[in-house]
Amino acid sequence: MRDVNRVVVTGLGAVSPIGQTAGSYWASLKQGVCGIGPITQVPTPEELTQKVAAEVKDFDPLKHFDERQISMLDRIAQFAVVAAREAIAQSAITFDMPLSVRTATIVGVGVGGQTTHDDSFRRIYRENKARVFPLTIPKLMVNASASQVSMHCGLRGPAFVVASACASATHAIGLAFHMVRSGQVDCAVTGGAEACITFGTLRGWEAMRVMAPDTCRPFSKDRRGMILGEGAAMLVLEPLERAQARGAQIIGEIVGFGMSADAADLTAPDLGGMTRAMEGALADAQLAARDIQYINAHGTGTTANDQAETQALHQVFGTQAGKLAVSSTKSMVGHALGASGALEMVATLLALREGIVPPTIGYLGPDPACDLDYVPNEARAMTIDAALSNSFAFGGLNAVLAVKKFS
Amino acid sequence: MSDVASDVIAIIAKKKRVNKPNVELSDRLDDLGLESLDAVELIFDLEEKFDILIPFNANANDLLTNFDTVGDVINSIEKLVGKKS
Numbered sequence: 001m002r003d004v005n006r007v008v009v010t011g012l013g014a015v016s017p018i019g020q021t022a023g024s025y026w027a028s029l030k031q032g033v034c035g036i037g038p039i040t041q042v043p044t045p046e047e048l049t050q051k052v053a054a055e056v057k058d059f060d061p062l063k064h065f066d067e068r069q070i071s072m073l074d075r076i077a078q079f080a081v082v083a084a085r086e087a088i089a090q091s092a093i094t095f096d097m098p099l100s101v102r103t104a105t106i107v108g109v110g111v112g113g114q115t116t117h118d119d120s121f122r123r124i125y126r127e128n129k130a131r132v133f134p135l136t137i138p139k140l141m142v143n144a145s146a147s148q149v150s151m152h153c154g155l156r157g158p159a160f161v162v163a164s165a166c167a168s169a170t171h172a173i174g175l176a177f178h179m180v181r182s183g184q185v186d187c188a189v190t191g192g193a194e195a196c197i198t199f200g201t202l203r204g205w206e207a208m209r210v211m212a213p214d215t216c217r218p219f220s221k222d223r224r225g226m227i228l229g230e231g232a233a234m235l236v237l238e239p240l241e242r243a244q245a246r247g248a249q250i251i252g253e254i255v256g257f258g259m260s261a262d263a264a265d266l267t268a269p270d271l272g273g274m275t276r277a278m279e280g281a282l283a284d285a286q287l288a289a290r291d292i293q294y295i296n297a298h299g300t301g302t303t304a305n306d307q308a309e310t311q312a313l314h315q316v317f318g319t320q321a322g323k324l325a326v327s328s329t330k331s332m333v334g335h336a337l338g339a340s341g342a343l344e345m346v347a348t349l350l351a352l353r354e355g356i357v358p359p360t361i362g363y364l365g366p367d368p369a370c371d372l373d374y375v376p377n378e379a380r381a382m383t384i385d386a387a388l389s390n391s392f393a394f395g396g397l398n399a400v401l402a403v404k405k406f407s
Numbered sequence: 408m409s410d411v412a413s414d415v416i417a418i419i420a421k422k423k424r425v426n427k428p429n430v431e432l433s434d435r436l437d438d439l440g441l442e443s444l445d446a447v448e449l450i451f452d453l454e455e456k457f458d459i460l461i462p463f464n465a466n467a468n469d470l471l472t473n474f475d476t477v478g479d480v481i482n483s484i485e486k487l488v489g490k491k492s
Contacts, residue, residue: 209447209465225466303466
């Protein structure tokens with residue numbers, strides 16, 4: 001098997017709280033648009049203390065699917081398919097034979113079809129209905145997003161979902177990157193999806209006591225925690241030679257992927273795990289710390305994550321750490337769990353291509369424990385040659401991607 | 408000792424991770440070995456037991472509820488239980 005392919009990104013798609021295409025998402029990121037607001041999808045009775053989230057507002061499935069298709073698609077799979085179609089259209093690739101069987105579909109999903117789950121269980125436990133809808137299981141199964149993308153887009157190669165909570169999409173993209181680099185497949189459609197703003201899920205997050213009541217202020221003083229988000233983002237990955245041969249536009253190059261497990265606390269971040277994942281990505285990319293200018297941080301807005309991530313950046317980058325631009329786009333789109341790594345990868349790739357770093361909005365001022373340059377509140381024009389995108393999950397599962405400007 | 412106090416002590420005693428025969432009012436939760444997830448579970452148990460809502464955000468320093476020692480927990484719970492009736 002070859003292990004020589006350079007891997008480039010030739011298409012992007014996104015469904016986000018601040019834009020339902022990759023282009024509109026990126027335009028909003030640059031402007032610092034906040035997608036966090038009062039929850040509209042589910043009732044918010046008094047006992048629900050979490051009243052805000054970053055929702056994909058006014059998403060109309062009928063613009064994308066007919067009614068028969070919709071009956072088989074949970075909201076998460078709708079997001080996944082819409083983002084995949086956009087990425088494929090942008091890459092202008094056609095999945096005829098034999099490329100169809102040589103294309104992987106790898107999608108990161110944190111919790112899966114929560115809307116179907118919640119609706120079905122409410123019917124039987126609260127409404128005492130005798131039965132649930134017949135397609136409940138294939139709609140809520142965690143692999144549904146990969147299955148639906150493969151079916152809707154005609155992709156017949158390796159296809160599966162990767163689940164590692166908040167790092168799912170980064171693991172998925174990293175695995176797809178390695179498969180294309182090694183020649184195991186000739187193309188990959190990869191990313192992440194999540195649609196977890198349901199009554200039951202919100203109550204679960206609320207009980208963790210880590211949610212901010214108002215908004216997400218990563219790395220800022222007086223930050224109050226995370227905000228739940230939703231959406232999807234997808235990328236088309238190809239070997240450079242193949243992309244050039246068909247005259248495809250090249251958005252950026254993925255060069256490294258690092259993974260680690262903390263094997264420590266279930267929820268508390270771990271400096272060692274974060275550090276090893278970042279160092280792994282740099283080593284895989286054959287990049288040195290001084291080659292990196294931008295970090296798209298995991299930056300959830302919790303006291304613990306942001307402090308530990310800052311320390312880990314100091315550890316990995318040493319004296320270079322102060323020169324890095326570090327931003328958390330979760331300040332604008334919340335934490336979309338399984339989709340977050342893919343939404344952040346789209347942001348990172350477009351930051352590299354355009355030389356514009358999206359800001360960390362909602363920033364009120366420095367916290368002594370977070371002493372780096374977080375690109376507060378306004379986007380910044382700067383030359384970026386290489387960047388990292390960090391994802392650190394509950395359960396201590398960490399994944400980091402390294403990307404380079406294509407030249 | 409009030410009923411609330413003995414119930415709170417019983418709940419904390421189940422969560423403690425150090426080998427100490429009696430839980431006392433002056434014991435600090437830290438010294439009983441309670442970690443962050445234990446605190447969240449403790450709050451859940453207290454809310455369930457007394458049917459109250461305890462305002463607590465792990466990210467906030469300005470806690471409405473001061474949960475430093477076992478005595479602090481009892482004081483807070485007694486206030487919240489008092490408000491209910």
